[in-house]
Amino acid sequence: MDTLLDIVGISKSYGTHRVLDGVDLSVGRGEVVGIVGENGAGKSTLMSIFSGHQQADGGTMRLNNAPYWPKDSVDAQSRGVGIIQQDFTLDPELTVARAIFRNTYQADRPQRALVRPAQWLLDEAAVGLSPDMAIGELAHAEQGLVEAVRLLAEDAQLVIMDEVAATLNLKELDKLHFIISRLTRQGRSVLYVSHRLHEVQSVASQIAVIRSGRIPEILDPRQVTVDDIAAHMRTRGARRAWFPDRMDEEFAREEAEAAQPSAPGASAEAPTTHAPQRSADPAPYVPPTAPAAPAFEPSPTPEPMDSWAVPRSMTSPWTAGPARKPAVPPAAAAPTFEAPVVEAPVEAPVVQPAVEAPAVEAPVVEAPAPQAPPTAPGRGRRAMASDDGRTYADEAGDESQQIILEVVGLTAPGMSGQGVEDLSFSVFSGEVLGITGSRRAGQDAIVGALNGRAPGTFRTLRINGYNRTISSPEDAALLKVAYLAGPDEETGEERKRSVARAMLTGGWSDGSSFESEVDGIATILGALEKLHSATKRLRGRRAIRHGEKLESVGSTLSGGQQQMVLLDELMTQEADVLIVNEPGRGLDFDARAVMREKLNDAAENGAAVLLVSSDVDELVRSCRRVLVMDRGQIVRTVEGSPLSPDELSAALTQVG
Numbered sequence: 001m002d003t004l005l006d007i008v009g010i011s012k013s014y015g016t017h018r019v020l021d022g023v024d025l026s027v028g029r030g031e032v033v034g035i036v037g038e039n040g041a042g043k044s045t046l047m048s049i050f051s052g053h054q055q056a057d058g059g060t061m062r063l064n065n066a067p068y069w070p071k072d073s074v075d076a077q078s079r080g081v082g083i084i085q086q087d088f089t090l091d092p093e094l095t096v097a098r099a100i101f102r103n104t105y106q107a108d109r110p111q112r113a114l115v116r117p118a119q120w121l122l123d124e125a126a127v128g129l130s131p132d133m134a135i136g137e138l139a140h141a142e143q144g145l146v147e148a149v150r151l152l153a154e155d156a157q158l159v160i161m162d163e164v165a166a167t168l169n170l171k172e173l174d175k176l177h178f179i180i181s182r183l184t185r186q187g188r189s190v191l192y193v194s195h196r197l198h199e200v201q202s203v204a205s206q207i208a209v210i211r212s213g214r215i216p217e218i219l220d221p222r223q224v225t226v227d228d229i230a231a232h233m234r235t236r237g238a239r240r241a242w243f244p245d246r247m248d249e250e251f252a253r254e255e256a257e258a259a260q261p262s263a264p265g266a267s268a269e270a271p272t273t274h275a276p277q278r279s280a281d282p283a284p285y286v287p288p289t290a291p292a293a294p295a296f297e298p299s300p301t302p303e304p305m306d307s308w309a310v311p312r313s314m315t316s317p318w319t320a321g322p323a324r325k326p327a328v329p330p331a332a333a334a335p336t337f338e339a340p341v342v343e344a345p346v347e348a349p350v351v352q353p354a355v356e357a358p359a360v361e362a363p364v365v366e367a368p369a370p371q372a373p374p375t376a377p378g379r380g381r382r383a384m385a386s387d388d389g390r391t392y393a394d395e396a397g398d399e400s401q402q403i404i405l406e407v408v409g410l411t412a413p414g415m416s417g418q419g420v421e422d423l424s425f426s427v428f429s430g431e432v433l434g435i436t437g438s439r440r441a442g443q444d445a446i447v448g449a450l451n452g453r454a455p456g457t458f459r460t461l462r463i464n465g466y467n468r469t470i471s472s473p474e475d476a477a478l479l480k481v482a483y484l485a486g487p488d489e490e491t492g493e494e495r496k497r498s499v500a501r502a503m504l505t506g507g508w509s510d511g512s513s514f515e516s517e518v519d520g521i522a523t524i525l526g527a528l529e530k531l532h533s534a535t536k537r538l539r540g541r542r543a544i545r546h547g548e549k550l551e552s553v554g555s556t557l558s559g560g561q562q563q564m565v566l567l568d569e570l571m572t573q574e575a576d577v578l579i580v581n582e583p584g585r586g587l588d589f590d591a592r593a594v595m596r597e598k599l600n601d602a603a604e605n606g607a608a609v610l611l612v613s614s615d616v617d618e619l620v621r622s623c624r625r626v627l628v629m630d631r632g633q634i635v636r637t638v639e640g641s642p643l644s645p646d647e648l649s650a651a652l653t654q655v656g
């Protein structure tokens with residue numbers, strides 16, 4: 001095959017941290033090379049060297065058989081290299097047409113002159129957006145599709161897509177794949193970075209694994225399973241970070257096995273891979289051999305719940321507990337019921353806020369359920385009033401069927417225009433309830449009303465058996481409703497702010513002033529203690545290195561590391577209701593497994609967990625019940641243990 005890009009020995013350090021340590025890679029014309037690796041492996045760094053956003057410290061690059069060393073991104077673009085960066089942020093004022101043509105000779109033409117060519121490209125790619133729409137009206141995922149269409153409009157021979165698919169839903173993924181196939185049919189090459197391994201497998205002709213600063217293996221996607229790819233990515237350091245208490249014994253065993261030359265599979269030669277020349281991994285990986293069909297079917301035969309993703313040999317401290325109880329609700333408790341309010345106003349319990357927040361009034365307590373204890377409930381299960389006044393625990397004798405969060409008759413306008421009306425659902429103890437659906441189907445409205453960031457009225461909102469109201473983020477915080485923001489609420493730029501800010505304000509966004517947040521914290525001492533424990537925790541996770549201070553870390557974190565930081569903070573909150581919006585975005589295979597474990601743990605400990613996600617694979621692995629939304633309605637509830645990916649995919653293809 002004709003080679004478009006050939007690189008040898010590329011290296012890059014940030015200070016003393018050597019991220020790339022002699023990367024070799026060859027990309028043929030018209031092929032899609034999947035780029036995978038753990039969080040922080042150096043994928044984005046390598047891509048930004050190709051795109052001229054950063055300079056390598058050493059090595060050689062050739063593009064089209066000519067030396068290639070772009071001095072900046074404009075230079076790279078003029079040489080035929082285009083990129084969609086992981087943390088791209090588009091000007092919200094741009095129209096879709098302008099965004100598509102902004103790097104081309106057409107950039108200065110008036111909007112009306114751009115409408116037709118833009119519409120043609122959008123139609124070609126089956127992206128149903130209007131050229132006149134403002135970028136600010138679009139979800140981040142849709143902006144990613146606009147970026148992909150931009151690449152069709154540009155002349156790039158080498159197209160780089162860094163985590164564009166992270167929050168795309170099934171239909172949007174189809175569109176992206178279609179655009180990729182158009183690009184390759186035109187003879188262009190695509191470097192495709194993604195943590196959605198099924199998807200990489202289906203779209204790539206070869207998969208380059210970045211590990212320990214190199215590309216020690218190129219995998220044939222038709223010859224490996226997703227688990228194989230993940231195993232190739234895995235390094236010991238990251239495993240130790242995630243599984244600190246369990247790994248020493250296993251490492252010792254692995255090392256002993258690796259030291260035996262006759263150990264099965266100990267050869268660095270693998271039938272399913274071919275090592276690029278010049279690479280020498282100090283610790284050769286022993287690749288599994290089982291070939292598997294690579295078609296993009298989100299986990300057609302998902303593993304049993306307790307063995308998800310994390311290999312048995314890597315059982316984490318979070319899986320060490322008792323097996324999770326089934327969270328499938330009884331048939332009598334269908335999630336979209338119209339529930340009468342429990343008539344049980346005895347005496348109002350004293351609400352004890354979770355944190356000693358000064359001078360903030362507790363949200364109104366309207367109608368405590370009769371069996372609720374006289375103080376605000378903490379973690380753990382107990383008998384709960386259902387919508388019809390019964391307790392599922394009493395009725396079924398099974399604690400797992402208690403309702404923790406009960407939403408009845410929610411009407412909310414939504415943040416991005418699509419509201420919901422008179423919508424009801426419940427979350428049971430031990431359950432991670434999934435919410436998915438078409439883009440802008442009303443997920444934002446639900447989430448916004450529950451976390452107090454957007455308006456909404458509930459006929460009844462009951463948490464742990466108490467009637468509640470939430471009309472501000474402060475209300476939500478007092479009721480221990482924790483929230484992990486979604487991709488549409490924080491820009492890539494905001495995410496580069498300091499980790500200290502994220503720790504103290506619960507997010508990267510500029511929605512509130514950092515200074516006022518700090519002022520509002522009860523004591524400076526408390527804040528310092530929080531930062532201190534966050535520093536310790538994040539060092540343990542390798543999200544920050546020794547000598548680094550939270551205040552100065554932010555822009556130096558990789559996309560996945562940033563997400564990890566927020567998840568870590570979220571889990572310290574011990575929330576009663578945990579709402580996570582696309583929590584797996586940017587996380588690598590093992591980090592996602594850990595995230596799932598942590599969400600399960602939270603549910604096990606009595607929290608209601610709401611998982612808003614576009615990722616079928618993620619939903620199938622995490623949930624046994626998923627609400628599918630379309631145009632402000634819950635149109636379908638998909639249930640199963642395990643959940644059927646086919647059924648969920650089919651439900652999603654039926655929505656708008």
Ligand SMILES: Nc1ncnc2c1ncn2[C@@H]1O[C@H](COP(=O)(O)OP(=O)(O)OP(=O)(O)O)[C@@H](O)[C@H]1O
Nearest residue numbers: 014039040041042043044045556557558559560561
């Ligand atoms: N400007 C910087 N200064 C210091 N360190 C940096 C900087 N940019 C990235 N790093 C570090 O370099 C390493 C590689 O980061 P990179 O973003 O390339 O990883 P990645 O493989 O793309 O990760 P992810 O999958 O999480 O996106 C990380 O450890 C990151 O903390």
